[in-house]
Amino acid sequence: MSRKTNIIIVSVILGFVAAAVIGFLIWWLVTDTEEFTIIKLEGEGIGDIEYTAAFTRIRGSGDIFWWFYPTLPAVKIIKPIILWVDGVTGVPPSLLANFGMFGPYDFNLNQRSDSWINNYNLLFVDAPLGTGFSTAQSDSQIPGNLDATTDHLLFTLESFYRLHEDYADTPLYIFGEGHGAQIALALARRLASTDPPGRFQHNLKGVVLGNGIVSPALALTKLGFYLEELGYIDANGRAAIETLSEDVSSSVSGGQLRDAFDKFITLGDFVNEKAGAVAVNLGHIVDKLTREASRDYFGQRQYMQEKFGLDAFSFMQETVAPALGIPSDVSFDYNRAAVVDAFRNNFMSPATPHVEFLLRNTDLKVVIYNGNLDAVSNTPGQLEWVDNLQWPGQEEFKTTPRRTLVINRLVEGYFRETPRLSFYWMNAAGQSVPLDSPLAMRRILDRITQPK
Template sequence: GASGVGLGNFLEVGPLNGDLKPRSSTWLHKADLIFVDNPVGVGYSYVEDDSLLVTTDLQAAADMTTLLKALVKELTTLRSSPLFIVAESYGGKYAATLGVSVVRAVRAGELKLTLGGVALGDSWISPEDFASSYGTLLFQVSRLDRKGADHANKDAQVVRQQVAAGQFKQAQATLNRMLNWVVVNSGHVDVYNFLLDTGMDPVVAVSSSPAPEYSRYLESKSVGDSIQEAMNGAIKQKLKIVPKDVVWQAQSYSVYYALINDFMKPRIHEVDELLSYGVNVTVYNGQVSHYNF
């Protein structure tokens, strides 16, 4: 549950950085940008009771599609501008579901816009396949020995069996156990750059937290206290619509745990459906990264 309004905008591609200074590489030079804190409970978006949080990607996609319907009515110029859905990590998995929801709404005449494409960055669209790749990859780059790779591959096989049986929560527990074992037995390999050890890269720190490494990256000092300060200060005051008791955070563990049973569900069929409609789909991944969430 990472905030697009805060992190996607100020940390990555928006017109201003975390210090609210102009960013020369902003994507705004190429396209209009819309950042949304979705699923509800992320960033500035909130619920009055955690029981109202979405528990599936489909529910989150339905919410987002409803928002898009309202946006194109309010900003009619969006109808003539192709929409590109861009997301990474678990968001890349969710983006496939959202893309399908948008296309279906367009084809049904409920949403008047054109889906130009979907970009899935290091996307968690096939958890069992990614789990099966970790041991082999790290063995090939000499971060695990044969015994270590075999251990990881056995755990990955259990993950595959649990996913096939619909035991998604158990599959995630097995995956987390396997990944923690891999980190320890690989000399604490940096999960976003297998050329480095954890600690050599300042944005990654291994902890005993049950959350994925991407979450630890988002919480790290290098992500910037400046963004946290800006989102709960100047930006919040500028928007004038965020309740005083809502505190912006880089990510929401409440959302993470609400989606726990959906986390390991693959989205390969959704990607296939997008392709069957003729939607341009780009799937990309970091060359030295072996993590996809």
């Protein structure tokens, strides 16, 4: 072999090596700067209904779990997407909203005939990190504010649209129940903002707040009145609650949000032990309790336990996780206490500025529905902040006549509706209207999403 041939061979080899090195560097640079990756779960699944379950792995933070069910009708992309979040003190959407309320299967894994997927695309997101199947790399990575949580949800939505590009123009509605209302508002505001421009295409149409913890200190000012009028406490109990409310409001006004939260989070014990109610579930006040009944943050978990008669959290860990292919080292809702602690400095901050921003600066619908049996987000307290919103359409909203919501000749509630802002008073429903009044909630959903 000639010396010239050897030189050519060596040059070719060196060329391949250089190309490989350059390719590796390009790959390394791209992957190193990628802010998230998508881990699509490949378990056997539950039933025959199509779904996508995945983690959005956010670099340096953790994994956000999301579960998407496309609607059953053939033309899926024209049906709205319902994105559901529940926040810090509620029950993860992958559990309650999904199996307990309107997902395709119930807790017995029987297909639900009245599931929302008959008419809507459903996207359940366990947020913030540390709730549901969403896991943080460490407790220090659990977000303690809405901005960081919104960042995580933006990555999650971007990963959703990467896997489902056909849905970019599909109408999107963000639903937030309880504290999830604050998260829904912050996410809607960020998506609606043009500065900075969005990283992905979407078609956000509105935000829907269910028994939202939007201005908790203000809502608390009406709790004593609410409980006394219903006979759960007397005048002394009302005075005690109003003193607590004044303390909480003073702490919020003085910027002592952590102190305000520590008082607010003990509301159930305070009402029962110091205001004389003895055994009231604040999330569903007609729920009869014993003196010894254990109470979670605001009674929702206990009510769910009684409603379905099973350990739903074990069901998620032992049945759902293996079916989806979730790693065995992921424990369902294991870090809830750490999440609550992380949000202590921000939970009590009013989210009404987000509502006003959306009403002033966008054409999005803002819809509020409130179960009248929820004492924490009691309806008189909710109307305190709703009736004091500052935006150009407020006078039209306040002067619009209230109408009756009738289904099958039964009065399910009342509503006041303008093109931009709607409020629904829901009878015989607590913290979760879709759970307590499913037919009425479907009517509300149709009114929200269907053109008038």
